[in-house]
Structures are given as C-alpha cells and as structure tokens.
Amino acid sequence: MFYRPVDTGLNGHGLGGMPPYERTFDKRGGAIRDATDNSNLLGTIGGSQASIFDNENCGDHLDIMSHFQLGTDKQLRTCCWVRSEGDALLAVAGDDHLIHIISLAWNREIRILRGHTAPVVDLQPHPTDARLLLSVGSDQTVRVWSVFSGNCLCIYNHSATAARFYPDGSSLFTGAASGDVRQWSVPDLSSEPSEPHQLLVSDSNLVVAGKKYTGASVDCIRFAKGNLLVKNTGGRIEYWDLETLTSIRAFSVRHHGVNISRFDVSFDDEFICAGNSRGEVYVFGIDSGKAVARLAHKRSVKPVTCCLFTRDCRSVVYSSEGGFIWRYDYVDDETLAEWEKNNESASEDSSIE
Numbered sequence: 449m450f451y452r453p454v455d456t457g458l459n460g461h462g463l464g465g466m467p468p469y470e471r472t473f474d475k476r477g478g479a480i481r482d483a484t485d486n487s488n489l490l491g492t493i494g495g496s497q498a499s500i501f502d503n504e505n506c507g508d509h510l511d512i513m514s515h516f517q518l519g520t521d522k523q524l525r526t527c528c529w530v531r532s533e534g535d536a537l538l539a540v541a542g543d544d545h546l547i548h549i550i551s552l553a554w555n556r557e558i559r560i561l562r563g564h565t566a567p568v569v570d571l572q573p574h575p576t577d578a579r580l581l582l583s584v585g586s587d588q589t590v591r592v593w594s595v596f597s598g599n600c601l602c603i604y605n606h607s608a609t610a611a612r613f614y615p616d617g618s619s620l621f622t623g624a625a626s627g628d629v630r631q632w633s634v635p636d637l638s639s640e641p642s643e644p645h646q647l648l649v650s651d652s653n654l655v656v657a658g659k660k661y662t663g664a665s666v667d668c669i670r671f672a673k674g675n676l677l678v679k680n681t682g683g684r685i686e687y688w689d690l691e692t693l694t695s696i697r698a699f700s701v702r703h704h705g706v707n708i709s710r711f712d713v714s715f716d717d718e719f720i721c722a723g724n725s726r727g728e729v730y731v732f733g734i735d736s737g738k739a740v741a742r743l744a745h746k747r748s749v750k751p752v753t754c755c756l757f758t759r760d761c762r763s764v765v766y767s768s769e770g771g772f773i774w775r776y777d778y779v780d781d782e783t784l785a786e787w788e789k790n791n792e793s794a795s796e797d798s799s800i801e
Contacts, residue, residue, distance in 0.1 A: 462575070462615030462671035462717065486529075487759040489552070491538045493524040494771050498540050500552060501773070503758060503765070510765070510775050514555060520544045528571040530595050531578040537595065539581055541568035547583060549595060561593050563600045570610050576617045580637065584611045590622055594640060601637050602645040606630070606652070612669040621676065623666025627658020629678055655693060656686070667708045672717045672734050681706050683724060687734065697737045701730055710754040714761045721764050723752020729766050729776075743776045 490501040490510070498516045505511035518524070524542035531537075535553040547561035547568060566587035574580035574592075580601070581593045590604040590611050608622040613634070623629050630652040635645045656678060658666075664680035671677065675696065676688040683704020687696045705725030713720050719740070723729045727748035731741040743764060755766035762778045 462674070462713070486536045489529070489536055490756075490765065491527050491529060491540075492767060492773065493527045493540055493542075496520050496522060496524060496542075498524065498527065498538060498550060500538065503763075503775075510773070514552060516550055516557070518548060518557070525567060525569050526571045528573050528581075530573055530581060532595075539571050539573075539595070541571055541583065543567045545585070545587075547571065547581070547593070559595070559598050561595075561598055561600070563591060563593075564589065570608075572612050574617050575613055575615050577637075580617075582611055582613060582620060584608050584622070590620075591644075592620075592634070592637065594637075597640060599640055600644045601640060602635060602647070604632055604647045604652075606649050610666050610669050612671070615671050615674075621655065621669050622652075623669055623678060624658065625665040627656070627664055627666060627680060628654060629656035629658075629666065629669070629676070631655050655690070656688065664706075668710045670711065670713045670720070672713045672720070677711075677713065677720065679709075679711050679722065681708055683709075683722070685711065685720065685722060685732075687737075699732050699737065703728070705751065707751050709752050712756045714757040715759055716761055719757070719761070721755045721757060721766075723755045723766055723768075725751040727752060727768055729755050729764060731764065743774075745774070748772070748774055 488502055488504040490503050492499050496518050499512055500514040501510055502513045503510050522542055522544035524540050527538060527540040529536060530539055535551055538550045539547055541547040545564045545566060548557050549559040551558045564585035564587055566585050568583050568585050570584035572582040579594050579596055581595050583591045583593065588607040590606060590608050591600050592602040593600055606622060607624060609625050610623040611620055613620045619634055620632050621629055632647060632652045664682040666678055667681050668679040676690055677685055679685045683701035685699040689696050701722045701724050703724045703726045707725055709723050711720055711722035718734060719731055720734060721729055721731045727750050729743040729752060730739050733740050748768060750769040753767050753769060755764060757764060763775055765775045767773050
C-alpha cells in the first residue's frame with residue numbers, strides 16, 4: 449500500500465478526486481517534494497516479513513529501503529500506513545491475532561495492538577484522523593483503535609471480510625462472506641472512552657444484499673465520487689449510488705478466478721485497477737465502465753494479490769503470489785518519440801565505430 453497524502457476528506461479522494469499532482473525533479477533526477485509528503489513510500493508484506501520501498505529512488509526507480517522480520521512465524525495478511533508527524537508508521541497484521549505498528553523513523557516495531565482472538569484480515573486508516581485505525585478480524589468483530597495509545601475504542605460485533613471508512617470519516621462500511629455490505633455510524637472518538645463502544649448488527653443499515661447482487665465474499669471496498677465500489681472474490685466490482693442505493697454499473701475482471709485481490713481507485717477518482725488469477729491487471733474508466741488498458745507480461749503468471757495507483761496516476765504497481773512486485777508506467781507519445789530518436793542516434797554512432 450502506498451502512503452496516502454493528507455486529505456481533509458471533504459472534497460478529496462473518494463469524493464470527487466484530489467487536485468492533480470505533478471512531480472518535479474532536481475538536476476540530479478531526484479524528486480522534489482514537501483518534507484511531509486511520503487507518497488513515494490510503498491509498504492508490502494509476505495510471510496512474516498514487511499518491506500518498505502521507495503518508488504522514487506534515484507529519481508524514478510522502485511527500490512527497497514527498509515525490511516522487517518517480525519518475531520513470529522505466523523503469516524501476515526494485511527497492512528496499511530498511518531500518518532504520524534515526523535514519522536511514517538506501517539501497521540501490519542495477520543494470523544497471530546496482533547496488530548504490529550512499525551516506525552520507519554526508528555526502524556523498529558514500537559507498539560502492538562491486542563484484542564482480536566482470530567486472524568486479522570484487513571486494516572484501513574481513518575481518512576481524516578491520524579489517530580484511528582480500523583481492523584477486521586475473523587473473530588466476528590471489526591474494531592477501531594487509537595494507534596498512539598494502543599487502546600480499542602469501538603467494537604462492531606459483526607462477521608466481516610473487508611471494511612473501509614467513508615471518505616469523510618463519519619461512517620464505515622463492512623463487507624461479508626455472504627456478499628452483504630452494511631453501513632455503520634462512527635461514534636464521537638475525540639476522547640477515549642473508558643470501555644470500547646459496542647455496536648450490534650441492529651445498529652447498522654444494509655446497503656447491498658449479497659444474495660441479489662454480489663453473490664460472493666467481499667474482499668475489497670473503495671469509494672469514488674461519493675459512490676461505493678464493492679469487489680467480490682469472483683472478480684465482480686459493483687458501483688453503487690449511495691443516495692438512491694441503486695447500482696450504477698458493474699465491472700467484470702476477466703479470468704479473475706476465485707481469490708482475494710485488492711483493487712484501487714486513482715486519486716482523481718477517474719479510474720480503477722484490478723488484477724486477476726493470470727497475473728494481468730485491467731484499468732477501467734469509472735464513468736465509461738470500459739477497460740482502457742490491459743497490463744500483462746509473459747513472466748507475470750501468478751494471481752495478483754493487490755494493485756495500486758501512484759499519487760500522480762502515471763503508474764500502476766501490483767504484487768502477485770510468489771513475491772513479485774511489478775510496475776507499469778504511462779509514457780506519453782512525445783517521450784516515446786524522444787526515446788526512439790535517442791535509440792536511432794545511438795545506432796548511428798555504433799555503425800560509425
């Protein structure tokens with residue numbers, strides 16, 4: 449997962465798109481960025497290990513910058529970034545039932561969040577409050593935590609497989625193995641309660657009836673233009689109008705198979721990218737509903753586990769089973785023509801020699 453830039457959540461990613469972002473470079477090819485902008489950081493997990501990559505190393509290359517071997521032999525299943533002043537925190541969790549908070553500045557684990565009694569399958573940051581972290585456990589609870597105190601602030605007693613805060617942070621949505629999607633309110637957590645708030649299924653609203661629409665386990669939830677995007681393990685993505693609770697359109701990822709694969713929405717809320725079981729990634733236009741690109745390589749044949757857009761929307765990065773990370777870059781016609789010209793010049797110089 450890429451580190452997400454600061455977003456007020458009032459008119460940003462998921463609610464219409466963030467302003468265009470253009471990278472600038474110095475004379476040596478290094479990216480020029482604000483000291484608080486860590487959107488070049490990419491966090492990954494595999495086995496019991498977590499790795500952090502710099503997506504702008506030496507200007508525009510993806511390279512590892514930090515690696516962590518957690519003191520467990522249990523499988524990690526999910527990770528997300530947590531904003532912290534003067535630091536970048538990576539939260540990771542999995543089969544050991546714990547949530548580990550790793551500090552990039554200190555290069556070590558600084559906190560463990562305890563409370564789940566079964567594997568943790570999804571982690572999501574709060575879009576506007578850097579203190580809060582959302583977790584989905586196989587123990588039939590969804591929890592909201594204070595990352596900095598380590599306390600559990602709210603427990604949603606519901607069996608879920610994925611979750612996501614609404615972009616303004618006022619509510620959260622959960623998806624279940626049945627395909628149902630529910631909306632829950634988020635209580636006032638400006639001050640920590642003495643005991644976690646407890647919410648039951650009766651406190652939620654059914655937004656999507658799984659038997660009628662999704663039909664399979666929900667593995668990823670996102671938002672675009674104030675609307676809801678729900679993906680299931682069969683490769684179907686439903687795009688929902690939350691005001692009318694009607695389906696706007698559906699996207700089908702070809703040759704998806706039945707596997708968990710996270711998708712992403714570009715920061716301008718115009719595109720989604722999703723992978724399949726053959727190691728391919730499709731990019732869809734949200735408004736048109738059409739596939740605008742198919743990203744494939746003869747050596748990429750393992751199921752895609754997660755794919756992401758970079759902040760400037762010019763690259764797609766995805767991971768696949770087997771421990772591979774792939775990056776595709778958009779290159780405009782002018783740049784391609786310049787490369788071709790340079791190649792021709794190099795060929796002429798070689799023939800002269």
